[in-house]
Amino acid sequence: xxxxxxxxxxxxxxxxxxxxxxxxxxxxxxxxxxxxxxxxxxxxxxxxxxxxxxxxxxxxxxxxxxxxxxxxxxxxxxxxxxxxxxxxxxxxxxxxxxxxxxxxxxxxxxxxxxxxxxxxxxxxxxxxxxxxxxxxxxxxxxxxxxxxxxxxxxxxxxxxxxxxxxxxxxxxxxxxxxxxxxxxxxxxxxxxxxxxxxxxxxxxxxxxxxxxxxxxxxxxxxxxxxxxxxxxxxxxxxxxxxxxxxxxxxxxxxxxxxxxxxxxxxx
Amino acid sequence: xxxxxxxxxxxxxxxxxxxxxxxxxxxxxxxxxxxxxxxxxxxxxxxxxxxxxxxxxxxxxxxxxxxxxxxxxxxxxxxxxxxxxxxxxxxxxxxxxxxxxxxxxxxxxxxxxxxxxxxxxxxxxxxxxxxxxxxxxxxxxxxxxxxxxxxxxxxxxxxxxxxxxxxxxxxxxxxxxxxxxxxxxxxxxxxxxxxxxxxxxxxxxxxxxxxxxxxxxxxxxxxxxxxxxxxxxxxxxxxxxxxxxxxxxxxxxxxxxxxxxxxxxxx
Numbered sequence: 001x002x003x004x005x006x007x008x009x010x011x012x013x014x015x016x017x018x019x020x021x022x023x024x025x026x027x028x029x030x031x032x033x034x035x036x037x038x039x040x041x042x043x044x045x046x047x048x049x050x051x052x053x054x055x056x057x058x059x060x061x062x063x064x065x066x067x068x069x070x071x072x073x074x075x076x077x078x079x080x081x082x083x084x085x086x087x088x089x090x091x092x093x094x095x096x097x098x099x100x101x102x103x104x105x106x107x108x109x110x111x112x113x114x115x116x117x118x119x120x121x122x123x124x125x126x127x128x129x130x131x132x133x134x135x136x137x138x139x140x141x142x143x144x145x146x147x148x149x150x151x152x153x154x155x156x157x158x159x160x161x162x163x164x165x166x167x168x169x170x171x172x173x174x175x176x177x178x179x180x181x182x183x184x185x186x187x188x189x190x191x192x193x194x195x196x197x198x199x200x201x202x203x204x205x206x207x208x209x210x211x212x213x214x215x216x217x218x219x220x221x222x223x224x225x226x227x228x229x230x231x232x233x234x235x236x237x238x239x240x241x242x243x244x245x246x247x248x249x250x251x252x253x254x255x256x257x258x259x260x261x262x263x264x265x266x267x
Numbered sequence: 268x269x270x271x272x273x274x275x276x277x278x279x280x281x282x283x284x285x286x287x288x289x290x291x292x293x294x295x296x297x298x299x300x301x302x303x304x305x306x307x308x309x310x311x312x313x314x315x316x317x318x319x320x321x322x323x324x325x326x327x328x329x330x331x332x333x334x335x336x337x338x339x340x341x342x343x344x345x346x347x348x349x350x351x352x353x354x355x356x357x358x359x360x361x362x363x364x365x366x367x368x369x370x371x372x373x374x375x376x377x378x379x380x381x382x383x384x385x386x387x388x389x390x391x392x393x394x395x396x397x398x399x400x401x402x403x404x405x406x407x408x409x410x411x412x413x414x415x416x417x418x419x420x421x422x423x424x425x426x427x428x429x430x431x432x433x434x435x436x437x438x439x440x441x442x443x444x445x446x447x448x449x450x451x452x453x454x455x456x457x458x459x460x461x462x463x464x465x466x467x468x469x470x471x472x473x474x475x476x477x478x479x480x481x482x483x484x485x486x487x488x489x490x491x492x493x494x495x496x497x498x499x500x501x502x503x504x505x506x507x508x509x510x511x512x513x514x515x516x517x518x519x520x521x522x523x524x525x526x527x528x529x530x531x532x533x534x
Binding site: 030185 | 294296299300301302303311314319321322450457468469470473
């Protein structure tokens with residue numbers, strides 16, 4: 001197996017993201033403040049509700065769900081759309097296309113380095129803080145294993161969606177608008193802004209048939225479920241796997257067809 | 268040098284604006300997609316409140332329509348910063364590449380010239396959405412109407428805008444000292460999303476922080492009290508027009524200090 005060419009890109013990515021230490025600090029502080037805002041907001045919401053459990057979720061469940069959703073967002077958001085969009089506009093993409101590696105893979109492995117750093121600098125601290133604050137609501141058992149598996153598949157689905165959106169940029173030459181639309185749709189329909197359990201009925205059913213819930217909702221629900229039923233876990237993971245395959249195929253085909261479209265202005 | 272009057276600056280602004288709009292119109296697809304994207308973001312915010320209040324009757328004594336009022340108010344007050352000061356996002360690129368020097372050689376106010384160069388049309392979609400939300404909430408709350416109320420709303424909207432502009436100016440100006448200042452700007456921009464909630468949900472420490480250190484409570488909460496809770500308006504609300512001007516002046520001084528210190532890149 002020729003893994004070395006991939007790990008080299010990962011290493012370069014790690015080094016690149018470690019260059020900007022100050023920006024990591026700002027991101028950590030920003031996440032911390034977000035954590036505080038979410039904490040107080042939902043505390044007030046639950047205090048007004050008068051009951052401990054709403055839609056099967058306690059205050060701590062909701063807190064863990066939302067905070068880790070944000071941490072996962074920071075970890076998965078790769079600005080692929082921006083990077084590909086910019087290299088289309090500047091013409092740099094031609095050089096990347098000439099590389100002896102499939103473009104889709106090349107981009108993914110270039111980002112894998114920032115996965116590693118983001119995991120240690122953002123996700124892990126947030127996870128530990130939230131686990132401590134919620135005093136043992138997260139159980140440490142098999143659910144962690146399922147969570148890791150689900151996150152790995154979520155990364156793949158998220159990357160495929162990003163790649164499809166970036167491919168759309170080949171046609172529109174608009175980056176900001178396309179990217180913000182994607183971000184809004186994904187964050188809302190995946191449950192990252194408000195847990196899917198709170199969605200009213202017709203909306204809840206519609207969302208469960210879309211790929212987005214596999215990105216945030218599935219991993220987080222697997223994590224929160226301290227007493228997992230084998231049937232539920234298998235269903236959740238298989239749904240994810242289904243979306244991984246479907247989205248990968250779509251993004252590959254769409255890219256292949258679109259590449260003939262490409263017009264590069266100079267470069 | 269003779270100081271140039273307001274009329275002179277308005278005339279110049281009109282001229283620069285016309286040029287900017289012309290160049291924007293040549294990328295019509297981008298313009299339309301960006302506007303749609305902006306509207307998407309606002310609708311998503313609206314939907315998340317709707318979902319929230321399907322599950323919970325109120326937050327901290329604030330009902331659905333009152334929260335919508337805050338949301339509409341914050342959207343309108345964010346319009347000026349979106350429309351008129353959008354060039355702040357490019358400041359770090361100009362400074363980094365050395366192109367910023369071109370602004371230093373004009374015989375008009377540096378800050379004015381820099382900001383006037385870009386007018387972001389998509390902010391107008393947000394303005395329309397914000398006014399719609401505000402009017403909707405206003406009618407549902409049965410607040411009544413008088414010229415005095417309208418006058419108050421307008422004055423406090425301007426105040427709120429000044430605070431947000433000040434925050435963004437200060438964040439953008441950080442690029443004169445720090446290399447990768449995108450994260451600081453991004454951090455401040457994310458903060459505006461927290462401005463939509465009543466500040467009473469926070470503990471005293473964070474109430475203090477969000478009032479004086481990061482004055483986001485002035486973007487919607489304090490000004491809205493004049494209309495929503497007319498019997499219990501705190502002194503801070505009445506002081507906010509002054510504070511708004513003060514914050515703006517400080518940020519302007521900081522921005523100019525950084526700009527005048529700028530020595531170019533030598534190219």
